[in-house]
């Protein structure tokens with residue numbers, strides 16, 4: 001199948017220029033002006049539009065048994081929602097609890113995606129226990145093309161690993177050349193603070209943040225960095241939420257620790273006051289790490305602009321209001337998470353690029369290129385170049401709209417960004433040359449998405465910010 005995209009302005013992490021793109025057999029085969037293409041080739045006229053590489057969300061949850069329930073999305077819904085929002089590749093967290101068998105869990109997670117995804121996908125493998133059988137199982141998973149791990153320093157007795165386990169996981173990761181992504185908090189401190197707050201009758205969602213304060217996230221980040229430094233492994237902090245933790249990460253990188261930082265959409269746009277809203281409203285905004293004081297926003301935006309925060313994901317993790325209400329009498333029982341996979345690109349474009357906080361190149365880098373480089377997908381994904389997969393977002397910067405649960409496509413009955421304005425959205429989205437979305441409407445193949453095998457990092461894919 002061939003496709004010509006003409007008259008658009010190509011924008012990558014480091015270039016901006018006018019050229020046409022020709023796509024054959026799923027890849028970009030020509031970039032230039034006055035291309036010679038066969039008569040009758042399907043054409044998208046991109047006059048007045050920007051053309052970005054397909055965006056990559058490095059942190060989503062789709063299938064997730066968690067806190068006594070399941071996240072609401074399936075690949076059928078999440079992959080379509082992602083594409084409508086311009087995200088052509090997702091990396092899902094495969095998250096068995098510490099009581100499950102890792103290999104069986106990995107197969108289960110893969111089976112949830114196979115033949116059901118409209119966009120391409122890959123996994124980070126959560127290691128929630130390290131015992132004598134773990135090494136062999138994890139080697140098998142890495143050999144299957146899942147070359148990144150995830151650890152939790154939080155969610156006591158469910159996902160969290162202790163320091164001894166973290167040490168062994170990082171040593172193995174270093175040997176295999178895989179990145180370890182980490183949720184950095186202190187499970188023990190969170191658990192103790194939660195119990196104390198509940199005992200004082202502090203049960204509402206507004207107490208979620210005080211139960212896991214910034215110091216607890218800074219401690220987790222520091223401990224993770226110390227273990228990376230000791231083992232020589234390469235790490236990636238997920239969903240960093242505050243300046244205190246960012247400063248710890250920056251200091252670690254300065255002394256040569258191989259550590260990258262991700263933050264996620266909610267922490268740039270929402271703040272702690274949302275969880276204090278009346279009734280069920282507050283419950284919708286419970287996630288971990290929690291929404292922080294708004295005073296953190298300038299540090300996050302400037303850290304992002306400077307590349308200290310390298311990537312922006314979503315931590316997409318939708319629960320319906322009825323599920324959130326499980327915790328109406330105790331904030332510790334509110335399923336943690338918020339949807340976002342559909343809205344990340346448009347909101348970061350609107351609040352980052354349009355406001356001048358973020359250059360258009362850093363925007364592309366943080367939402368696409370950098371994740372591709374860190375996780376072994378580059379240059380197949382994350383850029384516009386001859387030979388790259390034709391994952392392209394023809395972006396209409398003149399579009400104006402308002403976000404709402406009434407019109408979104410994720411499987412959740414609320415949108416945390418309800419009423420937020422967007423200034424721009426994808427006019428067309430292709431996955432390997434197939435047009436999947438036109439003007440907000442999915443019009444493609446629901447089963448087009450493929451599992452992306454990823455190998456461990458090499459020097460070429462290491463973060464330039466990582467010392």
Ligand code: URP
Nearest residue numbers: 183287288315317336337
């Ligand atoms: O609140 C969150 N973040 N829910 C999803 C699980 C996780 O910690 O990423």
Ligand code: ZN
Nearest residue numbers: 183239288289
């Ligand atoms: Zn997490």
Ligand code: ZN
Nearest residue numbers: 059061093315
């Ligand atoms: Zn997550």
